Amino acid sequence: MKLAAGIVWADQRLHRASSGRLSLVAIAGLPSLRLTSTGRRSGLPRSNNLLYYPYGDQYVLTGSNWGKSSHPAWTFNLRAHPEASIALRGKQIAVRAREVKGPEYDELWRRLLEFWPGYAMERDAAGRELPIFILSREKSPGGLDQPFGR
Template structure:
């Protein structure tokens, strides 16, 4: 039997009230990550691909980590700076622009990556694919009132 949770998560992800739960979801996800040493996340429990991105802070130079939904693409990872529909890009996007070399942890396994912003026609094609994968991105884009940055992370 096919896991029904990804379909349910994708449907819930298009509901505006979900964005109001961002703080609770992020807090819970951070606790799960700590308790299970990176092998469990809320997104993962929902049957969706998740990773922990570690970047260098653009100002501090210190490691900064965040758990994110990702879109598997070829042998890499695609991230969207939706920031739960907020008007400003999330902090990790600024860090990746300043320091494109980063690390992702997938199910507790560390992978060195290099990030590149997706632009132009590639952006349009990737955006179409992303909406098929996670329809809620369109709701978040509209709420944010900005084009959501997309990054392709490739293995080093």
């Protein structure tokens, strides 16, 4: 967690240089995507490279923020503007976010810990419940995903 800033910096550049096909998380063998949400106050696009949990044809994001006590900015953005997009394996995909609560949260939290046990350490370090969001695909015009950068 102490290396978070350097990892994020390097990951952003790798993602940009590979047109969305590579990330440090992906090189480590874990699924990653680049979330672009709308800033809740600015209204501007905000992008973050994130680890995700594949959940059927949906994508699950966890607001761990590397174990920091504050929620990551993207969680506030998705709450204010659930329509977003993800870059995944070189394609841009329109999605809609939904925050998970109650029994569904408990079930997904269990699955997330099996997938990435580090979430428990990050939750303990943060001293807060980590928000969980499910991203579902939105149909784009023509029903096709768009290549990244177009």
